[in-house]
Amino acid sequence: MQKTALVCGAGGFIGGHLVKRLKSEGFWVRGVDLKFHEHAETEADDFAIGDLRDQRFVREVVDQRFDEVYQLAADMGGAGYIFTGENDADIMHNSATINLNVLDACHKRNIKRVFYSSSACMYPEHNQLDPDNPNCVEDSAYPANPDSEYGWEKLFSERLYLAYNRNYGMECRVARYHNIFGPLGTWQGGKEKAPAAMCRKVAEAHDGGSIEVWGDGKQTRSFLYIDECIEGTTKLLRSDFAGPVNIGSDEMITINGLAEMVIDIADKDVSVHNIPGPLGVRGRNSDNNLIKEKLGWAPSQTLREGMEKTYAWIATEAKKRDNQK
Template identity: 55%
Template sequence: MKRVCVTGAGGFIGHHLVTFLKERGYWVRGVDLKYPEYTEVDADEFELLDLRRWDAALQAMRGVDQVYALAADMGGMGYISTHHAEILRNNSLINLHTLDAALINGVQRYLYSSSACIYPEYLQTEADVVPLKESDAYPAQPQDAYGWEKLFTELLCSYYADEYPMETRIVRFHNIYGPLGTYDGGREKAPAAICRKVALAEDGDSIEIWGDGEQTRSFCYIDDCVEGIYRIMQSDYAKPLNLGTDEMVSIKQLAHMVTELAGKRDISLEHVPGPQGVRGRNSDNSLLRKVLGWEPATSLRDGLVPTYEWIETMLTSRDRV
């Protein structure tokens, strides 16, 4: 039985990945600062460890064959645009310690979770953006500290694989969403935030949208995400790969889609000042299809249905308490 460690296992993608790996017969150690908030622990072992500490990283990496490194200080645009120093410091410590501890403990293969935030601002100034290819990362100009930290660690993983006896894999996430994820408190991302606002609104109400709503993104459903992570880990491809969809929508279109799915057709959008990130971003999946013979298949509409239903249920249950 192959033994793996998933860092960030208390987070959204991490706990979904733990479940996915357990269903496929892996022995899994989950590591995080916290337990999963909305579901039970599926891991064989779950250790509460602060991977900013070297001793914690060494403990986490012991006795495993593979590591899925998902641990990160992160959140939606409201969070990552206002916590640059904290994010850069925390994530740099997590990544340096985890990677080095994995090498020392004899880990065979290490997957690093990067982000579409590594792509240059100068390629994302228009809403009708050209889909971003993996090779577009350089010349580098990420928008925020979060993107710089991710890009730096991609390079570090590549150098480790070149110079040490440990293989690395790199996945660039494009806006992952779905049930059992953060939906309030400031760290939630756009789909969850809009689902929450619509669920709380009555017909005739308005919901707030940051900016004019014309900024564009593509969104990847969590089930596709964890399958993609697993396929990339099993592949022989060591360079970065996008993991997202190429179904680009504006934030305004996303909001209208959620209100329609909720059956609330008389909700208006109130445009307010707020951080918007880059003007447009979309994933080019050409290389992903070539390497894996696969790409995410869940449409945004199909993925929003269970996402909205879960968030609505959580809000209803909370109100009853």
């Protein structure tokens, strides 16, 4: 029997890549999203356009016993979207409603295996004040103190999925993604994250010019290339471990360091100009001990390898955009 999968958020960055991966494994795939993918044709066998906040629509698309369900749909973005405070009510309402609807429909259809994408943004701010030594070990989550409403919604939804495991015998799996990047991701418009923003700014810069980077540039992060995110995602869903578990890179870098890396990749004579902007936590890095222990796997690709591919894609997209003007 051909296996079946449902990908919620299939019109987005990670969902789009996941559909491709599941098709290459021979699955029949249904994608669901508010919109089609902006950067690529979908490979899904069936693609339902609709709003997962609408319970009736959710019950229509969760219309069979899928072997695997991936719930990636969310109201999300980078620092310029989630840390300004202006989108807090929408983020909490939209994402929580999607999770409540999708999970309950899966339960009613007797679907067991559901993947949920939480975020490193749920970790307490007080453990991420030192840029050189942030603590993102899974069991440091409580007492809870995320620095954004986006993080609080993720924490609530993590608990929701795990409650369905306990009370209804489901096999939900919860990952905490740490800043995922790569080709076919959002690279302009305000929701882009630092890796894509740096690539776009450098691609647009002229030799002798500069790029603007928010903050003093000494804040730290780690960034995970999309292929490794997809590998970790499918591995976790098919494992016996419910999580929550980090899916992220442990190669930490300062944001100015990231900018310099992109400038070097582009081989341009460009300088970094630090300006005020939305910042988020001071430091963050994935702790990969638990994923190694439970899945016998952790990401290993270097940041540079992923950034080279991402820069090449964004530079091409930026050129296409400029030619259309």
